[in-house]
Amino acid sequence: MTRYQCGSCSYRSDHLGDAQQHSQQTGHVCIGKDDAGPTGGRFGKARVVVKAGAGVLAATAIGAVGALAWKCKGLQEERDGLLSMASGLVAQLAEATAENESLRSENDYLKSATGAAKTLKSYDDRVG
Structure with a gap:
């Protein structure tokens, strides 16, 4: 009897490693089944639901990590842009300060x- 079955397609496997590889490649969730079948009544079904829930939780966690990595990259790019803009403003401020000092001296x-x-x-020379 097949030990692992995909909940999204017809994939089945007897080996946990193969089922995990299928999940990683496709994003599908493979559900582990007991060899004896659901003879445990409610508890046997609950075990399948718990395994399915764990697979969904793992897929969600992987998706969340990817989203956080993407957001982190976006924040780093935004930070780099802000640092560049701040450097430009500091240069403009230095130029304005130098010009202000020159005008103050004059x-x-x-x-x-x-x-x-x-x-x-000089005014008399121009008028006269």
Whole structure:
């Protein structure tokens, strides 16, 4: 009698390893059956249901791990993009700070007596 049967297709096997390989390749769940058949009444059927539930749980866990790996890769790519954007913003901030300091120095010079006199003299030269 066949010991393992696929719940999704007609696959059957006498060996656990073959049934596991079928499950991994197809994503189907193989159900283990006792050689003696379901002579245990409710408990025999319950054992098959428990084995089927364990197979579904294993398939769900494998699917969840794959989904988490995909999400993790997406988050890493997003992090890399944010780091790149942050680097660009830091560079822009450094340029703006340097330009601000330059304008502040020029403004201080123009407010000084020397700067004001020079500005007025250049204005007189253009007007006169």
